[in-house]
Amino acid sequence: MPSTRPDDFLNTVRTTAARPGQVIDVVVLTSDAGLLAALQSSAGSEHALWDVPSAxxxxxxxxxxxxxxxxxxxxxxRGDVTTLLGRLQAQFPDLIFMATGRREQEGAxxxxxxxxxxxxxLHKPISPxxxxxxxxxxxxxxxxxxxxQPIALQTVRIIARKRPYLGKAIAAGSGVLAAVVAFGLWWHSRDQGLPATLQTTHVGDTPIEDQVKSKLGxxxxxxxxxxxxxxxxxxxLQYYRDVLTLDANNADAKAGVQKVVDTLEQRVIQALNDRNAPRVVTTWTALQRAAPNHPRLDALRTQLLALSRTTPKAPASVANNPRPPTGTSTAAPTSAGSDDSPAIRDTTVVSAGNSEAERLAAAAAERELAEAIARELAEQxxxxxxxxxxxxAETALAEAQGPSLAEQVAAVTSLRERGALIAPAGNNAFDNxxxxxxxxxxxxxxxxxxxRLAFVLLDRARTAxxxxNIxxxxxxxxxxxxxIPGMQAVxxxxxxxxxxxxxxxxxxxxALAASLKxxxxxxxxxxxxxxxxGTEGWVQVEFTIAPDGSTRDLHVRDSAPKQVFDKAALDSVxxxxxxxxxxxxxPVAQRAVLQVRFVLNN
Incomplete structure (x- = not known):
């Protein structure tokens, strides 16, 4: 067989894999100079190699x-490699991820x-x-x-190339890397009207630990x-509670639930301080939905009701007077809620000099505010x-129609991830x-x-x-x-x-060699x-008769006694x-078999 120089071989492979005018950006995250040198010496004109030192x-x-x-x-x-790479893959599902390391690191x-x-x-060390x-x-x-033409990958590139500065904001370290990137992509997709499909990750039958990490993210x-x-x-709130369903003692989820409730409470207090009746009702209702047993819920409701009974501040002619007129008295403000509440204070001002018109105006304003709160509560x-x-109605319709499309696709994804690609019949990813x-x-x-299923099938076919396993x-x-008909890979x-x-x-x-000339x-x-x-025996040799009649690719099928006459038979044939x-x-090649006997002459 003619020899092939390594350069010729690489050129042949490069021709079959690359396409004219193609440039592929390859980012290499490594601190290994030897690995980088091997990749650089092997990269063709179709590869733009980028060396980066960190995630x-x-x-x-x-x-x-x-x-x-x-x-x-x-x-x-550094850190949990599986978590980091898993989160990156979840946010960039169509990016091609490849890894290299020592053989013992593959298990991670x-x-x-x-x-x-x-x-x-790819196991290290790596040759060109x-x-x-x-x-x-x-x-x-x-x-x-x-x-x-994968839609998700195109979406990533549209988002990324319009907002290249998002990457500069990443300063929290690789542990929260994927969450920051995903938030940036979500925010941009909201502004641009792009499909925010990158937020969803099917967990299928993944381990509970991975599901917990995904939901926390x-x-x-x-x-x-x-x-x-x-x-x-x-x-x-729902994601944190889902985590607690999987792991009732998860400290991060418990802290997250408390963080959400605290934020909702602060929104109620801010609305009270702003004297914004519709906002108070909305935020208080949200807090009640999130935490029906919240210990401050009743106190905040009391302040909400007090807001409806509170007279607005005195007119400017009175309030702006640096010193009240002689004979007037001003009541000290009293708390509308519990003593420790940072919320609104009762600012009712009673002035002995108020005119009847002012009192009527204050009463009308109080009634108007109370009616606004009542209307807002009724609307809520x-x-x-x-x-x-x-x-x-949706639940009844869903029960009548059966599983939704999303649920059916998730079932297919689960079958694919479990490896049930084409079997068993009727319950495999392909049929579904x-x-x-x-x-x-x-x-x-x-x-x-x-x-995705087509690509997995092709990978499994290469392995077969x-x-x-023809x-x-x-x-x-x-x-x-x-x-997917007509793919070049197929x-x-x-x-x-x-x-x-x-x-x-x-x-x-x-063929039986004994029958051939x-x-x-x-x-x-x-x-x-x-x-x-005085030992006798035989050796059965299988070999190829080349088009020129010579023999090659010899091996021993069977022999008796074992290993005694094998070498002599192979040398002979x-x-x-x-x-x-x-x-x-x-002339063509032909596989043949010959039994060589070893018998002593008496």
């Missing part, structure tokens, strides 16, 4: 839209690798050849993603964005009743997503899950081909092509599959030790020559 610097590239592939050196990260991210959230792991294969795999995955984002108790299902109660009625595609042909959630690989490739794997099938058929088609036959040399011991085997008039 914060990597996020600057992510948010700035200058990162298509992120390669993380596990030895350069085993869950991310097994579910495909990290695409490849292996580094190029690593980059080439990233290039191939990048092109697969681009072929199907979502709670922090909701709190920072002002979503304390609304909207339903996507607010800080009516709105609450309307929401309750709507919720009841095909059913959803038929019922919801225009649903973006279904298309997104369909794309490497393990020579039939399994063929089934997986066929299913991926059904989900065509490439189909070519590899055809070659593997030909090789399998060739290996199975074994031999041009040269070299007898074996009887091993001296076996001859002295390697020197045999056969008349070339022809098919359709052309």
């Amino acid at each position: 914060d610097a990597a996020v600057d590239h992510l948010v700035g839209g200058r990162c298509d592939v992120l390669i993380v050196d596990l030895g350069s990260l 991210i085993a869950s991310l690798l097994s579910t495909g959230r990290i695409y490849r792991f 050849g292996r580094a190029f294969q690593f980059l080439n795999a990233a290039t191939r995955r990048y092109n697969e993603l681009r072929d199907v 979502s709670a922090q984002i909701a709190y920072l964005s002002g979503r304390l108790i609304d909207p339903r299902g996507d607010n800080a 109660e009516a709105a609450a009743e309307k929401v309750a009625d709507e919720n009841d 997503v095909m059913s959803l595609r038929e019922r919801y042909p225009d649903a973006e959630e279904v298309r997104s899950e369909q794309q 081909l490497a393990a020579e 039939d399994e690989a063929a089934t997986l490739i066929d299913r991926a092509n059904t989900l 065509r490439t794997l189909q070519e590899q599959l055809s070659a593997a099938q030909e090789q399998r058929d060739f290996a199975k088609n074994v 031999r041009v040269r036959e070299v007898p074996p040399v009887y091993p001296r030790d076996a001859q002295r011991a 390697s020197k045999w020559r056969f008349e070339p085997i022809r098919k359709n008039g052309a």
